Amino acid sequence: MTHGGSDSGPPLLHDFSTNANPLPVPASLSAALQAADRCRYPDPHYLALREQLGRAHGVSPERILPASGGAEAIRRLSLAALLQGLREVWVPSPGFGDYAAAAQALGLRVRSYADVTQLLQELGSEAMVWICEPCNPTGESLASAQIAAVAARAALTVLDRAYEPLRLAGTAPALPSNCWTLHCPNKALGHTGVRAAYLIAAEDYAFSHRVQQLAASWVLSAEGQVLLMQLHRPEIQAWLADSRAQLRRWSVQQREMLASLGWQQRESCTPFWLARPAVPLDHEDLRAHGIKLRDASSFGLPGWVRVATLPPQSQLALKKVIAQ
Structure with missing residues (x-):
């Protein structure tokens, strides 16, 4: 890669x-990371973190699934999709290479799309679709209606929101309730070396239990947990x-x-x-x-x-x- x-x-x-x-970065953020308790395991269920992130996003804590970084979340969600019987994954082109790499490692069929019109013409109902919103490397953003059209057809639609906190123009598109989202704030917070991310499951919780089961024990380090808990502070x-x-x-x-x-x-x-x-x-x-x-x-x-x-x-x- x-x-x-x-x-x-x-x-x-x-x-x-x-x-x-x-x-x-703010001094308070640096101080919080330095003060992370490295002498003991975090709560393996990350209950306080999930409750805090759930409040920030207006969702139940059960829908928050911590991950040790965006790449780990992509790999785990791809495996969960395979275990659910999906065999095809659509990835943006150009786009972040880890989407395709994760699918290829599992033997899933990888299809690429350059625009949503092409995707909708060929997308089947038993496919997983990755949407990077805003997109890496182009910096382009989709309209709410485009995302809704994809989510209405695909078996699983996942939006990677890593760059939403750094959006400089326009507004974030509205997301359908059946979409999963991936949040990787370490880039926006200037700490790419701290591997920390979280998924928000779709409103119907579809196969979120399986995604959670596939996580390693203590998937987040002490520093990762602190970084995510700092994110929504005023x-x-x-x-x-x-x-x-x-x-x-x-x-x-x-x-x-x-x-x-x-x-x-x-x-x-x-x-x-x-x-x-x-x-x-x-x-x-x-x-x-x-x-x-x-x-x-x-x-x-x-x-x-x-x-x-x-x-x-x-x-x-x-x-x-x-x-x-």
Whole structure:
């Protein structure tokens, strides 16, 4: 699997390849993570966490299923779908590679869709569908009616909401009650190294017991549990709102800078988007300067990169190297 973010080389100075929030995190969040009790097991049922998240989302705690990260949740939900008798999985293209990887590892048939119109024309009633909303790597967002149409036909529809807290434009689409959702707030909270996520089961609880049974014991670490319990605190939500405002300003500047270099850029409602450099990039040279962009070849887009919004000093560093 190809991912953005840190690698085995020297520390990155300007990492445009990760979708993590680049703003400094609140001191209270750092303090809470440092104070996580690592000397004993968490509650294996995560009752307090599930109650808190249930209140935040207006659902019963039974519908909240903690996971040790988005990738783990994707693998577990894919296995549950297989055990329920589903044999086909639809994934967005371009899209996050773990959806297809999880299905392929289980021998499920993988189908890809470039748009919802194509998906609805070919979608059967015994299929699982992944929707990344907003989408990684494109930053595109679907309309409520499109999601409802998919959910009305598929056996299982799952929306990955990892980037919803970083939505910079538009409003979140309404979700049908028969959809599952996956929430991975560690990117928005600037702590990608803390593996923590949670699923919200569909309103009818369909096969949620099986998904829960497939979880490892103590699926969340102490730090992961703390991170999720911090998410909906008013101070953290206010910081996220301030982050979005700052990222909007920086993304405008960054787009203007890349346009001045002749880059082609796609529209996006997130702090990241797809761009095509005027001249092919030398990724090794960029890496030698402590700069990394996400090569989009693994998304089926050779010559393109996914670029995330970073502060002006990082933008200038990128421009300096590219303009050489």
